Amino acid sequence: MYVSDKEQELVKHFPIILGGSGIGSIIAECALRVGFETFTIIDGDNVEKSNLNRQNYVEADIGQAKVSSIEQRLKSINPDVKITCHNCFLTESNAEGFIKGHRVAINALDWTTDIPLVFDKICQAHEIPVLHPYNLGWGGLLTIIMPNGLSLETITRTGEQFNELTMVDYVSSYLKFWNHPQLWIDEIVKKYKEENKQLPPPQLAIASWTVASMCTHVMFNIATGKPIKHFPEFYLLTLLNN
Amino acid sequence: MYVSDKEQELVKHFPIILGGSGIGSIIAECALRVGFETFTIIDGDNVEKSNLNRQNYVEADIGQAKVSSIEQRLKSINPDVKITCHNCFLTESNAEGFIKGHRVAINALDWTTDIPLVFDKICQAHEIPVLHPYNLGWGGLLTIIMPNGLSLETITRTGEQFNELTMVDYVSSYLKFWNHPQLWIDEIVKKYKEENKQLPPPQLAIASWTVASMCTHVMFNIATGKPIKHFPEFYLLTLLNN
Numbered sequence: 001m002y003v004s005d006k007e008q009e010l011v012k013h014f015p016i017i018l019g020g021s022g023i024g025s026i027i028a029e030c031a032l033r034v035g036f037e038t039f040t041i042i043d044g045d046n047v048e049k050s051n052l053n054r055q056n057y058v059e060a061d062i063g064q065a066k067v068s069s070i071e072q073r074l075k076s077i078n079p080d081v082k083i084t085c086h087n088c089f090l091t092e093s094n095a096e097g098f099i100k101g102h103r104v105a106i107n108a109l110d111w112t113t114d115i116p117l118v119f120d121k122i123c124q125a126h127e128i129p130v131l132h133p134y135n136l137g138w139g140g141l142l143t144i145i146m147p148n149g150l151s152l153e154t155i156t157r158t159g160e161q162f163n164e165l166t167m168v169d170y171v172s173s174y175l176k177f178w179n180h181p182q183l184w185i186d187e188i189v190k191k192y193k194e195e196n197k198q199l200p201p202p203q204l205a206i207a208s209w210t211v212a213s214m215c216t217h218v219m220f221n222i223a224t225g226k227p228i229k230h231f232p233e234f235y236l237l238t239l240l241n242n
Numbered sequence: 243m244y245v246s247d248k249e250q251e252l253v254k255h256f257p258i259i260l261g262g263s264g265i266g267s268i269i270a271e272c273a274l275r276v277g278f279e280t281f282t283i284i285d286g287d288n289v290e291k292s293n294l295n296r297q298n299y300v301e302a303d304i305g306q307a308k309v310s311s312i313e314q315r316l317k318s319i320n321p322d323v324k325i326t327c328h329n330c331f332l333t334e335s336n337a338e339g340f341i342k343g344h345r346v347a348i349n350a351l352d353w354t355t356d357i358p359l360v361f362d363k364i365c366q367a368h369e370i371p372v373l374h375p376y377n378l379g380w381g382g383l384l385t386i387i388m389p390n391g392l393s394l395e396t397i398t399r400t401g402e403q404f405n406e407l408t409m410v411d412y413v414s415s416y417l418k419f420w421n422h423p424q425l426w427i428d429e430i431v432k433k434y435k436e437e438n439k440q441l442p443p444p445q446l447a448i449a450s451w452t453v454a455s456m457c458t459h460v461m462f463n464i465a466t467g468k469p470i471k472h473f474p475e476f477y478l479l480t481l482l483n484n
Contacts, residue, residue: 001433001444002379026451033295033447053275058318076300137244138459191243202243205275206462209268209455210479213448217380217481220448237452237479239459 003035007224011035014223017099018042019090019119020108021066023133023208025056025073027106030212031219032074038082039074041067042098044089054135054205090115096122104219105130107145111163117153120145129222129230133211134164135203138184139238140210141171144218144230152231165192171234184240210237245277249466253277256465259341260284261332261361262350263308265375265450267298267315269348272454273461274316280324281316283309284340286331296377296447332357338364346461347372349387353405359395362387371464371472375453376406377445378430381480382452383413386460386472394473407434413476426482452479 003011012035018024021043028039047061047069061069067085074081086098090109095118099105105123107130109116123130127147134141145151155170156162172185214235221228229235245253254277260266263285270281289303289311303311309327316323328340332351337360341347347365349372351358365372369389376383387393397412398404414427456477463470471477 001430001437002446030447030451033450035295052319053277058315059321060318073300076302077294079301140455188243195243204244205272206455206459208275209272209451209458213382213451213455214481216451217448235481237481239456239477239479 007220008035011220011223012037014038014104014219015040015102016219017102017105017128018108019106019116020110021045021070022051022055022108023135023203023211024106024108025066025070026054026208026212027108027133027215028070028074029056029077030216032078032081034216034220036216036219036223037078037080040084040086040098040102041070042086042088042090043067044087054203054208090119092118095119099123099128100126102126102128104128104222106215107132111161114161117151117162120151123147124149124151131215131218132167132231133215134167135207135211136168136185136188136238137202137204137207138240139236140207140214141167141234141236142211142214142218143167143232143234144228146230149230150232155232165189170232171236174232174234175236182236182238182241184238207238213237249462250277253462253465254279256280256346256461257282257344258461259344259347259370260350261348261358262352263287263312264293264297264350265377265445265453266348266350267308267312268296268450268454269350269375269457270312270316271298271319272458274320274323276458276462278458278461278465279320279322282326282328282340282344283312284328284330284332285309286329296445296450332361334360337361341365341370342368344368344370346370346464348457349374353403356403359393359404362393365389366391366393373457373460374409374473375457376409377449377453378410378427378480379444379446379449380426380482381478382449382456383409383476383478384453384456384460385409385474385476386470388472391472392474397474407431412474413478416474416476417478424478424480424483426480449480455479 015038018041043066047057065087067087130145257280260283285308289299307329309329372387374385
């Protein structure tokens with residue numbers, strides 16, 4: 001009723017590249033269950049106990065490579081899944097080789113280096129739309145960088161490096177400007193700046209689940225030629241202020 | 243940053259009763275990862291292959307009782323989870339025994355009998371708020387029946403039995419009345435009536451993931467004494483029209 005046979009075929013063979021298997025691990029399962037069957041996942045991290053409060057891992061995965069654990073989970077759901085895993089971190093020199101050939105990308109990389117921006121640039125050069133999911137605890141935020149669209153650097157002040165906080169600050173200002181202030185976001189930004197902690201801000205499963213659904217929906221629209229909003233626009237879903 | 247130690251303790255010992263382990267299986271995992279650790283789950287069904295497109299089961303679960311499979315999954319994530327499973331269907335005679343002692347209920351039962359309404363009535367008598375999650379394919383719908391609030395029968399025409407379509411029709415009318423029409427919902431209702439199929443309408447993982455997040459958020463608010471909207475109000479989350 002919702003998905004035609006033709007759309008199901010398009011989705012099935014639409015190759016997704018996932019940079020980062022943290023929040024990416026939740027997105028991958030939702031996408032697989034909707035019918036995406038072709039994944040490349042890149043992450044050099046092992047599963048830690050502290051990931052279990054919001055990522056798609058179980059106790060027995062602790063100490064294992066995230067990519068191996070998520071590969072096992074996806075195969076247990078659908079043995080036909082075509083999944084290529086790279087247990088390493090993305091670098092300026094290996095990124096292009098991994099990225100090319102995909103039709104959509106998810107940038108779920110840590111914002112501790114400029115590698116996420118390099119990832120976007122390479123995707124843009126290869127005409128691949130890039131989804132940027134953000135976990136805001138109580139809400140999911142998603143923006144999409146298009147091949148011919150603006151990059152995230154356009155909202156970064158000179159001399160500063162883009163990170164999650166840049167995006168959240170931008171979203172908060174945008175919503176105030178359009179007369180839809182979201183006070184809970186301002187509260188998060190304020191607390192976060194006070195605590196002056198290392199990035200990224202803490203996250204909750206509530207937003208992981210929301211963002212997984214949002215990414216899957218947007219990828220479905222891209223694969224089937226339906227419209228999507230893209231950066232500098234964004235999607236924000238939460239029960240707060242709903 | 244988001245959740246205080248006191249709130250974490252409240253959530254941990256807040257007993258949830260889940261009537262139905264279909265969409266309920268996705269809700270349970272999200273709630274567990276946020277810190278809920280006390281579950282009672284009731285479902286007499288076995289896992290079928292057709293559940294895997296939106297429910298929290300894997301191929302190896304096919305043919306097994308849903309409650310055993312979800313129990314195994316939850317324990318693999320957090321061995322400290324306190325989970326009581328009943329591999330049977332709710333009836334007028336067994337429901338009260340299962341329900342009493344819980345602080346929040348999720349009514350994820352099939353609308354093929356009036357048992358879901360009986361479930362609500364018993365919960366109301368025991369002062370237990372009841373969450374009603376609905377999977378609308380592209381969006382999640384949630385309403386909450388409060389101990390002293392209206393029941394779903396108030397939107398049911400005389401001689402008709404309440405089912406998902408009653409709710410979706412109501413939501414569509416409500417949003418039109420308030421000048422926020424959601425045409426995609428009307429389209430679903432129209433197609434559904436044309437196809438004249440057995441309930442429930444088909445579902446997608448996109449809405450399962452959204453609704454899991456919504457239910458977890460609302461249960462968190464109930465457990466920690468924060469405000470929630472309740473029936474005849476509702477929550478609707480989707481990227482469509484966002």
